Amino acid sequence: MRVAVVGATGAVGREMIRILQERDFPADVVVPLASERSAGRAIAFRGRELEVRPLSLEALDGVDIALSSCGGAVARTFVPQAAERGTVCVDNSSAFRMEPWAGLVIPEINPEEVRPDRRVYCVPNCTIITTLMAVAPLHRAAGLRALSVASYQAVSGAGHKGVRELAEQIGKLAGSEEELGHPDPEALPRGEVFGKTIAYNVVAKIDAFDPETGFTFEEIKMAREAKRILALPDLEIAATCVRVPVVTGHSVAVEATFERELAPTEAREILAAAPGVRVMDDPANLVYPSPLEAAGGDDVLVGRIRRHPDRPATLLLFACGDNLRKGAALNAVQIAEAVLRLR
Numbered sequence: 001m002r003v004a005v006v007g008a009t010g011a012v013g014r015e016m017i018r019i020l021q022e023r024d025f026p027a028d029v030v031v032p033l034a035s036e037r038s039a040g041r042a043i044a045f046r047g048r049e050l051e052v053r054p055l056s057l058e059a060l061d062g063v064d065i066a067l068s069s070c071g072g073a074v075a076r077t078f079v080p081q082a083a084e085r086g087t088v089c090v091d092n093s094s095a096f097r098m099e100p101w102a103g104l105v106i107p108e109i110n111p112e113e114v115r116p117d118r119r120v121y122c123v124p125n126c127t128i129i130t131t132l133m134a135v136a137p138l139h140r141a142a143g144l145r146a147l148s149v150a151s152y153q154a155v156s157g158a159g160h161k162g163v164r165e166l167a168e169q170i171g172k173l174a175g176s177e178e179e180l181g182h183p184d185p186e187a188l189p190r191g192e193v194f195g196k197t198i199a200y201n202v203v204a205k206i207d208a209f210d211p212e213t214g215f216t217f218e219e220i221k222m223a224r225e226a227k228r229i230l231a232l233p234d235l236e237i238a239a240t241c242v243r244v245p246v247v248t249g250h251s252v253a254v255e256a257t258f259e260r261e262l263a264p265t266e267a268r269e270i271l272a273a274a275p276g277v278r279v280m281d282d283p284a285n286l287v288y289p290s291p292l293e294a295a296g297g298d299d300v301l302v303g304r305i306r307r308h309p310d311r312p313a314t315l316l317l318f319a320c321g322d323n324l325r326k327g328a329a330l331n332a333v334q335i336a337e338a339v340l341r342l343r
């Protein structure tokens, strides 16, 4: 079993290598690939050093499964050809998520989409993964009709560069916290990744704005991927996606409306039994999720479950998930494990 990790030097790729090791994935050979810039770098895997090679179709020769996290533009240059040549590709970008020939899979939710006739799989958008891990078990019990989501997304969602930009800005602003009550807009640090200052701030724009609707493409992706994953083309759904100065761990405030009323106690029981979900919902003891508690873990944490005061069929909840793990690398490895079970 030869497994390639494309984008092995990136934020998600490094997590994929770690997860392959943690889960004892049955790979005989792991091939780390990245851009020319990283050729020759060493990556530790199972106590050995693996040498990073530049991505090419030849480097994928004989590879059974390629886990890819190198961005959509690069994925488009090799995924279809590699799949044609027999490699099962699991891609983290949005390049193929709406293609009917590619599976868009969260293994706990729609495992039936892993099929023998498919060689390309896509990991859904990291924020919709966190959202649906919390909502899909409730949907199965009570029938989801509408979803409204506000996200609080970590800077590592924009890769290495995002984390660096936040750290640099925190460094520049350290000691000037008092002045941030009356900031001089010209003196605020700004970077290429987030545009507006991300340190001590929130930025209500992830990806570009769609000039027609005013939504960002991140928000549009969330809506259309949710409809596909849940097989609910008529789902009423809208999102507002916001970047926050958190390193790792995406959070979502969700308002979900169901066909039938669902009491918070029943919702907690359903979620407690759902794989990949941990209920943290005990307000009396100040138990509720936060992204730092989700970071580094596999579970999506769900809490603050309450009934809407005016709409009894609507529940409100707050969920946090590690964007690099369940939102990307872990979900990719779980898809690969499901592919192996088909063989």
Ligand SMILES: NC(=O)c1ccc[n+]([C@@H]2O[C@H](COP(=O)([O-])OP(=O)(O)OC[C@H]3O[C@@H](n4cnc5c(N)ncnc54)[C@H](OP(=O)(O)O)[C@@H]3O)[C@@H](O)[C@H]2O)c1
Pocket (backbone or CB within 6 Å): 006, 007, 008, 009, 010, 011, 012, 013, 033, 034, 035, 036, 037, 038, 039, 055, 068, 069, 070, 071, 072, 074, 092, 093, 094, 125, 126, 156, 157, 158, 159, 160, 161, 323, 324, 327, 328
């Ligand atoms: N970060 C998240 O939370 C998250 C969540 C879900 C999905 N994703 C998706 O996962 C992908 C990677 O994200 P990331 O956050 O890991 O980004 P990142 O930290 O910037 O890493 C990008 C990786 O892609 C490699 N790469 C860039 N250009 C390449 C090329 N021409 N050929 C081969 N490899 C190339 C880079 O290699 P070098 O080091 O050599 O440049 C690096 O290993 C993106 O599609 C992103 O949308 C990310």
